[in-house]
Amino acid sequence: MDIQFPGASDGGLSNLQRVNKPKVPEETQHSQRNIKAPVTDSAKLSPAQTPTPTDKPAEAPKIEPQARPLSENDIVDQLFTIKKPLTSENKQIISTMIQYGVEANSESFDMIKNLLKGRKKGRSVDSAVISFAKGLSESGRSVDILAKFFANQIHLTNDMVKMQSILKQFALLLARSENLMSKGLMSGLSSIVSELDKNLKKLTKKSNDELVSLPKLKRSGLIQDLKLFFEFLTGVNQQLEGLPNSEKLLNLQEKLSQLKQSISSTLDSFLNQLILSKDPKSIQSNNDSYLYWQVPNPMTEGSKDLNIMIKKDSKGKNKKVNPDKTRIVLNFDTDLLGEISVIIDISNNKLWYVFKTSKGETKKYILELSSKLKEQMKALNYDVVGLQASQKRIDLKKVLIPTLNLDKMTRVITEV
Structure with missing residues (x-):
């Protein structure tokens, strides 16, 4: 039969019909009510229960790190x-x-x-x-x-100028001592002295056209020449010791000894640069490492040095200079402006300048001339993106050999 749902609209629900269930015989209903699942012995067993521990395990003690000076x-x-x-x-x-x-x-x-x-x-x-x-x-x-x-006793320019002076005096004495040596030895020694004097003049010559020429930074060849000359003079002195004493001989030996001392001092100045430029092997530090040169200062009178430091790339086992990303530190003394240090950070064609000077008046001059510096570097395709000047001296030793401040160091200890 049809059943109408009260309150329902004709939205397709008026045709819904109720289907009558077929009648089930009474015997069948009764038999279905008596069907039960069989009970077995296993069904009577209670499930196993995991015993709950009454005592908790002891917690591991915490390790508290402590830091103290x-x-x-x-x-x-x-x-x-x-x-x-x-x-x-x-x-x-x-x-x-x-x-x-x-x-x-x-x-x-x-x-x-x-x-x-x-x-x-x-x-x-x-x-x-x-x-x-x-x-x-x-x-x-x-x-x-x-x-x-x-001890501030390394001064390359002063050592080279002094050696030039002693070389000239030695050459004059040598010319008057022909009878003390064989002609071959005299000729060879005179030739070496003349060549060394010529090389020293090139290194100490000051030019207004260029600040530092590349040959002045090449030191390995000159170091080797000085070593060989020192050994040669040692051999010459041994020959002179076998001759009868005379005033001429004693004067030559004295000047030869002075020349050897001067060569040794100049060698120390060159070797000092090589030692400080050497990468550390046993230092637990991430401090910057620099190549170091000391050359005659062309911006002042007298025997003063120009210190040049170029930062090495920290990446890689063998540290080298990356010309596109590095730092250059110049340190020098002038007659009128005092001591000046210039720190130049290079990143491709961008430059950051930091000037440190011992005089406040020099700081003022630097800031006034900053626009001119920017123009000059622009002509070389470099952009000066920052410039700073301060009245403060730089410690060259701290740059080349950085140290840790023991007063600010802390020791981290752990106690259980």
């Missing part, structure tokens, strides 16, 4: 750790190793101690630690050269 007791502890005697010298060595970022272990300590044998204290400890850090653990001369550098 480095103290003398830490230096003492380190000496005990590496089993070294507790002396003032040993404490100085350990603290200097930490200051320069050298691992304070027993092997390194012994090598540095060996470099200090027969040498006075003071900056020799710094020199020995740096020599070791740069892979020169067997070079005692490196320690002596760096000690002169720390």
Whole structure:
């Protein structure tokens, strides 16, 4: 039969019909009501339950790191750790190793101690630690050269000018001492002296056309020539010692000794540049590394130096200079403007300048001439995007050999 849903509209629902269910016989209904699932013994078993532990496991103690300032007791502890005697010298060595970022272990300590044998204290400890850090653990001369550098006794221009003067005096004495040597030896020695004097004149010549010429930065050839000349003079002196004493002989020997000392001092100045330019081997630090030159200063009268430092690329095992992204540091002294340092950061064709000077008046001049500097660099396809000047001196040693401030260092310890 048809059933109408009350209140329903004719939206297709009026044709809905109810279907009558067929009748089920009573016996069938009764039999269906009596059907039950059979009960087995397994159905009566209760499910297994996991016992709950009553005691919780002990929690691991937390390790709390603590930081405190480095103290003398830490230096003492380190000496005990590496089993070294507790002396003032040993404490100085350990603290200097930490200051320069050298691992304070027993092997390194012994090598540095060996470099200090027969040498006075003071900056020799710094020199020995740096020599070791740069892979020169067997070079005692490196320690002596760096000690002169720390004592501000390295002046290349002054050494070369002095050597030129002694060379001229030696050449004059040599011309008057023909009977003291064979003609072949005299001719060879005179030729070497003349050639060396010519090379020194080129290096010390000042020009207004260029600040520093490339040949002045090439030092390996001259270093080798000076070494060979020094050894040659040693052989000449041995021959002279076998001759009968005379005033002429004594004068020549005295001047020859002065010349050897001058050559040795000039060699130290050149070797100092090579040592400081050498990449450190045993320093735990991410400090910048520089190539270093010292050349005659063309901007002043007298025998003054121009210090040039060029930053190496920190990437790669063998650090080299990336000309498109580097830093150049110039340090020099002038007659009127005082000491000036110029820091130039280069990023492709963009330049950032920082001037540091010892005089406030010089700072004023620099800022006034900044627009002219920008124009000159623009002509060379460089954009000066920043310029700063301050009355502050730069510490050359801190740039070339950066150190850690022990007063600001902290020791991180863990206690359970």
